[in-house]
Amino acid sequence: MSGFVFSEKPIGIERGEGAHLYADDGTEYLDFGASYAVASVGHSHPRVVDAVKSQVEDLIYVQASYPVAARTELYEKLATVSPPGLDNVWLCNSGTEANEAAMKFARNATGREKIVATRRGFHGRTLGALAMTWKDKYKEPFEPLAGGVEFVSYGDGEELAEAVDEETAAVFLEPVQGEGGIHPASTAYLERAREVTEETGAALVFDEIQTGVGRTGTLWAAEGAGVEPDILTTAKGIASGLPLGATVCADWIADADPEHGSTFSGGPVVCAAANATLDVVVEENLPTHAADVGGYLMESIEDADLPVREVRGQGLMIGVEVKRGANRLLRDLALEEQVLALPAGRTVLRLLPPLTIGEDEADSFVASLEAVLE
Numbered sequence: 001m002s003g004f005v006f007s008e009k010p011i012g013i014e015r016g017e018g019a020h021l022y023a024d025d026g027t028e029y030l031d032f033g034a035s036y037a038v039a040s041v042g043h044s045h046p047r048v049v050d051a052v053k054s055q056v057e058d059l060i061y062v063q064a065s066y067p068v069a070a071r072t073e074l075y076e077k078l079a080t081v082s083p084p085g086l087d088n089v090w091l092c093n094s095g096t097e098a099n100e101a102a103m104k105f106a107r108n109a110t111g112r113e114k115i116v117a118t119r120r121g122f123h124g125r126t127l128g129a130l131a132m133t134w135k136d137k138y139k140e141p142f143e144p145l146a147g148g149v150e151f152v153s154y155g156d157g158e159e160l161a162e163a164v165d166e167e168t169a170a171v172f173l174e175p176v177q178g179e180g181g182i183h184p185a186s187t188a189y190l191e192r193a194r195e196v197t198e199e200t201g202a203a204l205v206f207d208e209i210q211t212g213v214g215r216t217g218t219l220w221a222a223e224g225a226g227v228e229p230d231i232l233t234t235a236k237g238i239a240s241g242l243p244l245g246a247t248v249c250a251d252w253i254a255d256a257d258p259e260h261g262s263t264f265s266g267g268p269v270v271c272a273a274a275n276a277t278l279d280v281v282v283e284e285n286l287p288t289h290a291a292d293v294g295g296y297l298m299e300s301i302e303d304a305d306l307p308v309r310e311v312r313g314q315g316l317m318i319g320v321e322v323k324r325g326a327n328r329l330l331r332d333l334a335l336e337e338q339v340l341a342l343p344a345g346r347t348v349l350r351l352l353p354p355l356t357i358g359e360d361e362a363d364s365f366v367a368s369l370e371a372v373l374e
Contacts, residue, residue: 011334016043019354019361021340029334032365033342037178037317037352040213040237041280048240048276055272062268064091070271077278078246083220083228088254090247091266095209095235096124098245099172101260102231103128103146105249106170106203109256113147116163116171116202118154120180123172123207132172134180155185157192168202170231175221178210181348182312182319190227203230203253209245210317213237214281214355217291217315224314237355239274286355290315297351297362304366306373309347318351319344322373329372337368 012024019042021029034040041048055070062068071091079087090101107113117123117132124130130138131145139145148169152159154177164171171193177183197204211221212234218224222232230253235245281287294315301311301320309321322329326343333339344350353361 009334018042019357027338030339030361030364030368032351032353033340034237034352034354035241036342037210037215037236038241039354040215041240041277041286042354042356043241045240045276045280047280048273051272051276052242052269055269059268061264063263064265068268068271070268070275071266073275074266074271077275078248081219081278081282082232082248083222085228085250086232086248088249088251090249090260091271092245092247092262093243093264094124094245095207095233096126096129096245097262098209098233098235098247099123099129099132099205099207100126101247101258102172102205102207102233102249103132103170104260105231105247105253105256105258106205108258109253110169110201110203112167112169112202114165114168115149116160116168117149117151118173118177119151120154120177120183121151121172121174121207122177122179123174124209154180154183155189157189160189160193161196164196164200164202166200168197168200170203170205171197172205172207174207174211175225176211176216176314176317178317178350179344181321181344182317182350184216184312184314185225187225187227190222190225194227194229197230205229205231205233207233209233209235210352211314213278214287214290215315215317215352216287217294218287219281221314238277239270240277242270242273244270244274281355284356287315290355293357293359293362294318296359297365300362300366301369304370306370308373313351316351316353316355316357320349320351320369321347322349323347332372333368337371339365339368 014024015022021031075089078089121134123132128146131149152163206229230250232248342350
């Protein structure tokens with residue numbers, strides 16, 4: 001019996017190594033989607049594999065009320081590498097759970113209900129996070145959702161300022177919108193969001209589920225913009241494919257002592273994977289590498305004079321807006337060129353390759369894109 005939620009593609013994957021996946025028929029694929037930015041240090045990185053094997057041999061799981069070395073190390077590591085002032089860490093299993101926690105934490109700390117989110121924004125598929133997600137197709141089958149959410153235009157600082165008031169608990173922003181089509185926010189917009197939340201006492205939440213862990217050219221997109229949020233959420237690339245999310249908070253959020261919990265918060269095995277992943281990202285300076293190779297890739301696509309409308313993004317989070325259907329293009333790339341990528345809406349090709357790719361892989365991708373488009 002097959003699953004009923006996911007529409008399975010006609011490619012059975014058997015193993016992965018670095019920026020490549022291998023099908024059960026032996027076909028090699030260049031992976032420029034990294035399973036929605038999950039394989040940040042490449043598939044089956046040796047240091048991550050060794051860390052997981054070692055932890056499994058010692059202890060697979062114990063609840064979070066009992067300290068274990070891997071979890072304690074990750075608490076300390078995340079507090080150290082997160083933007084200044086974010087020293088309190090809550091661990092969970094996914095990005096949507098991290099955003100659910102952020103929503104609860106902000107409402108608890110402020111005593112307010114209203115949440116301001118953005119058009120085209122995506123924050124998850126559970127009922128609370130879904131209420132902050134823009135597209136109706138994700139929401140309508142499950143309404144009514146959590147109330148108190150107001151949407152504003154992404155990038156319009158004055159519209160944001162008008163929406164945020166003394167009844168606002170939090171503003172949720174993606175520094176680069178992913179599902180919404182790869183739209184980077186300007187630094188001025190993020191700075192304005194910081195100003196209006198400070199003026200009203202609301203929490204500024206950066207959803208870095210997709211932008212975090214080096215993808216945009218700095219360890220966090222907040223770092224690149226020079227704007228410090230009150231809460232930062234992360235997941236996807238943090239544990240190389242094992243299920244882990246994190247909500248990192250300022251003291252004023254954590255000191256309000258939110259009533260929250262999770263059976264699987266910070267399992268030792270996933271924490272071991274995250275520790276190893278973060279070590280690789282930091283020690284190998286992958287954020288800078290992502291900025292360099294991402295810039296090279298964007299320039300190469302633009303210089304190829306392809307029939308595309310726009311190339312936009314930051315680091316190795318790139319959107320190519322095409323003049324044909326993105327899903328058809330993805331199919332042709334996979335079946336004709338053995339290249340895997342992702343959509344971001346009907347007309348945007350989303351590129352989220354492992355942060356370890358080099359210019360050779362970038363050149364190979366551009367050649368494949370040329371072949372399919374021409």
